Amino acid sequence: MTKGAPIPQELHIAILTLHSIVHMQWVEISTHLKVHPENACQMIQRSKDRVGNEFFALLNDVSHDEPAHPPDPPQKYPEWSKESERLKEAAFNPENFGKNPVQLTHLAHLDVSPLTAYWYIHQHHNFAPYKPCCKPKLSQNNILSHIQFTDWALIQPQEHFVFTDETWIEIGSLRGRPNVWRPIGSDLYDFVIATDSGPEFTLMLSSHFAHEYRGEPYIWVKETSKEQEEHAQELEEENLRKQEHQEEMYANACTPGTEEYKILEAINTNIRSYNENRLPNEPRRMPQRPEWVFKEERGERSKGGGID
Structure with a gap:
């Protein structure tokens, strides 16, 4: 212009x-x-x-001028208040692992909505609901046994195996698995829920199939008295061998330079690193002992004569 x-x-x-x-x-x-x-x-x-x-x-x-935003309303129970800590204790109690926010507010005697209780648990204490773990953690021996069995099974003919699967039907127990409140990033095996729900009626459905098997289908053949004695003797000898092997692994785990010692030391090194860097609201982990890591399960005979 x-x-x-x-x-x-x-x-x-x-x-x-x-x-x-x-x-x-x-x-x-x-x-x-x-x-x-x-x-x-x-x-x-x-x-x-x-x-x-x-x-x-x-x-x-x-x-x-900076844009003016109205301040957030004050929390009814601020962080680190005794009410908030009481809610944390209720959520962290193993007896309350499956409780929902409504039940936790009643246990902590708080007058807040379920959404506010969830927000307190998550924001104040870094807790979150997770699906629980209902099975024990495999020991090092269990893992090695699984690997050895897999290596052996891969070279066997398929017709030598019977493939099975089973499922439980429980009537009268809680439906589904309740969520567990635990710190974010924590070990799920530290928050295991027992499965003794006490149903009124339990039914197990089991199915089996085999490749190119032409024999008579059966699940159980009753043992004779002589077979029971022989099998009991075999089981006792097997348990004795397991005990000797387990004691040997315990001793090796305490001897520097052995494979068991290296495995145990690596596990405890990770635990020490976690404990040093964990957040204040995260649980502390216990160092592992040889009898915990290298534990072997022993077979037992059931009342019906079989081996569990």
Whole structure:
């Protein structure tokens, strides 16, 4: 736009905004809006003469004000309050692992909504609900036994195996598995729930199939008295061998340089590292002992004569 040409009203507003709020120089305004610098300067000066410098000072103050946000309402039970700690104790109690927020608020004697109780547990104490673990953690011996069996089974003909699967139907017990409140990032095996739900009626469905098997289908053949004695003797000898092997592994776990010692040391090193870097609201883990890591299960005979 040439010098002396009239400036449209929308350009008046743009020039006023860029100069008073954005604090652009006249050359920058001229470059962006294609307006002669002297025309823009004269327009601003005429505006100041008409409304006074107080108006431009007000614009300058408004441009530097931070947006005002209303403060959050105060929490009824703030973090580290005795009520919040009471809620944490209720959620962390093993007897209450399966409780929902409504039940936990009643146990902690708090007058809050379930959503607020959930928010307190999660935000104040870093807890979250997880599906529980109902099976014990495999020991190192269990893992090695599984690997050895798999290596052996892979080289056997398929017709030598019977594949089975089973499922339980319980009537009169709790439906499904309740969630467990535990710290985020914690070991799920530290929060195991026992499965003794005490149903009124239990039914197990079992199915079996075999590849190219042509024999008589059966699940159980009753043992004779002689077979029971022989099998009991075999089981006793097997348990004795397991005990000797287990004691040997216990001794090796306490002897530097052995494989068992390295395994146990690696596990405890990870536990020490976790304990040193854990958050204040995360549980402390206990160092593992040889009898915990290298424990072997021993076979027992059931009342019906079979081997469990």
